[in-house]
Amino acid sequence: MNDLKYELLGSFKYALKGDEQDAGWIELSAPTTKNMKECAAIKQAFFQSLPKTDAKDIEALKELQDGKESKTEMLNGDEIIAMISASSDVSLAVVYANARELFCSGIALVDGEEKLTKPLMDKMTFEDFEAMTGQYIANFIIASSLKSMNNR
């Protein structure tokens, strides 16, 4: 999987090679089995937030995809966050807590250089954190599920 580049809406200062820099973007790489606990929790939360029908989870995702104008138009990060937020079966706070642990595990680099740490995440705007979480879920955590739906 290719790395994802997320452009920050609000910058924050971080230490790089002995100086303070303004962060511009975050490089996100694919999770590994080291992150399986967080990924599993987020993936499960996503599928539990899908609109409930008689179909199984994958079919429910397909029905959601069929609602899109084009078969190649996959769910984006904002839609995923909106869906999880609207679900009464899933705790958005738990999803965010898992996302925070995931981002601080080494898969996120500030400006492609410095590891994103918890103190740096504390400086990030919530808007950026939310958008970044949605894009990461769409591009990495449920990407394989979305692609298999697209190919049916």
Place this chain on the structure above:
Amino acid sequence: MEQLSNPTVMVNNVQVAVTPNSVMYDEGLGEQSIRAASTGGGGVEQIYSRNVETEFATVKFDMPATVDNIKLQREWKVNKNQNLVSITGRTAEGDISKTFTQAAVLNAIEVALGVDTNISIEFKANPAI
């Protein structure tokens, strides 16, 4: 009035667990001198000068000899002068934030492994921002 006694120390974007009451810093404003110059007729004028050789900051703290801290101190030493140290603290009256760029650990670091031993760290850096 409340004394600031519980600062947060961050080095290279990582918060460091320090030994309480061990953090201290020097702003790096250096030493200055005043001399007298005679203007004649009994007059004296003050000549103020900065000794820029002394204008570097110092940050000192102790930290427990945990596995993480032992790894960190070695990393800071190996980084030469490419470390950034920040100290922040807050009381009911307000908050303080000091940043020290281009910080280096110049002395040899002794890692004492014992029941209540500490690792003493001293950074030399650019004057505080």
